[in-house]
Amino acid sequence: MASQLFVDLYGCNEEILNSENDIRKIARQVVSDIGAEIVEECVHTFEPIGITYFAVITTSHFSIHTWPEYGYAAVDVFSCGEAVADRISESLKEHFKASEINVGRCERVIGRTPDRSEE
Amino acid sequence: MASQLFVDLYGCNEEILNSENDIRKIARQVVSDIGAEIVEECVHTFEPIGITYFAVITTSHFSIHTWPEYGYAAVDVFSCGEAVADRISESLKEHFKASEINVGRCERVIGRTPDRSEE
Numbered sequence: 001m002a003s004q005l006f007v008d009l010y011g012c013n014e015e016i017l018n019s020e021n022d023i024r025k026i027a028r029q030v031v032s033d034i035g036a037e038i039v040e041e042c043v044h045t046f047e048p049i050g051i052t053y054f055a056v057i058t059t060s061h062f063s064i065h066t067w068p069e070y071g072y073a074a075v076d077v078f079s080c081g082e083a084v085a086d087r088i089s090e091s092l093k094e095h096f097k098a099s100e101i102n103v104g105r106c107e108r109v110i111g112r113t114p115d116r117s118e119e
Numbered sequence: 120m121a122s123q124l125f126v127d128l129y130g131c132n133e134e135i136l137n138s139e140n141d142i143r144k145i146a147r148q149v150v151s152d153i154g155a156e157i158v159e160e161c162v163h164t165f166e167p168i169g170i171t172y173f174a175v176i177t178t179s180h181f182s183i184h185t186w187p188e189y190g191y192a193a194v195d196v197f198s199c200g201e202a203v204a205d206r207i208s209e210s211l212k213e214h215f216k217a218s219e220i221n222v223g224r225c226e227r228v229i230g231r232t233p234d235r236s237e238e
Contacts, residue, residue: 002193006123008227042161044175052175054182056163061171065179065197070230074121078184078195104225108127111189 002060002080002108007089009073011099017068020045023053026095031055031062034079034088038062073098080110121179121199121227126208128192130218136187139164142172145214150174150181153198153207157181192217199229 016022020043031038036057044052053064059081065074073096077088089103135141139162150157155176163171172183178200184193192215196207208222 004125006225006227010231039165039171040161040163042159042173042175044159046158052158052180054161054173054175054180056161056171056173060184060193061173061182063173063180063182063197067229072230074179074197074227074229076195076197078182078193102228106125106223106225108125108193109221110186110193111191112129 002078002110004079004106004108005075005077005088006104006106007075007077007092008102008104009075009092009096009098010071010101012066012071012073013097014068014071016096017051017066017071017073018049020051020053023051023064023066026092027053027055027062027064029095030077030088030091031057033091034059034077034081034085036062036079036081078108121197121229123198123225123227124194124196124207125223126194126196126211127221127223128194128211128215128217129190129220131185131190131192132216133187133190135215136170136185136190136192137168139170139172142170142183142185145211146172146174146181146183148214149196149207149210150176152210153178153196153200153204155181155198155200197227
């Protein structure tokens with residue numbers, strides 16, 4: 001079983017959303033907090049603004065997309081390890097100095113279909 | 120508004136799941152099918168098996184994780200462009216020669232909170 005956490009962050013600090021350096025730092029901290037390790041990182045800065053960060057982690061992936069013009073960031077944590085704790089979304093809220101967050105979650109069954117797993 | 124599509128693919132062809140080359144080809148075809156362009160690609164092959172593919176695309180991201188030992192692949196399409204059509208999941212099923220798929224979808228509100236958008 002893998003779990004996937006989606007966090008929409010609103011009213012974020014614009015400087016952070018524009019800083020590759022800050023985004024990397026936040027990502028590394030959060031990946032460490034969920035007990036995973038970064039295997040590979042990929043960061044792209046869009047013109048004129050907006051950053052996409054992606055990390056292949058030992059338990060799947062971690063991504064951040066920022067839209068500084070909207071004060072918004074979208075974070076995904078896909079983990080085939082232990083379930084990603086809800087506190088991660090609160091920690092992201094603090095890191096981005098967000099005023100509001102919206103959290104979604106889904107479970108993904110690895111290796112056998114959901115029907116089969118219920119047999 | 121952005122839409123995110125999650126496709127779990129079961130009973131996939133093992134050779135495809137093990138081939139960086141095939142994964143890249145499939146990704147490029149699907150990204151083109153959704154009318155986006157690849158900005159940057161990142162591929163990691165795990166030891167002993169398993170591939171993670173990630174593309175920063177003009178409308179957000181596209182990722183594939185494979186678990187060849189389970190005949191399984193997890194695909195995510197995050198798009199802030201037009202809604203990702205359901206036919207994409209059928210096309211993925213064909214590309215991976217999967218016997219079964221499980222499709223999830225979520226909408227993400229960019230730039231203002233869901234509450235505000237309903238005012």
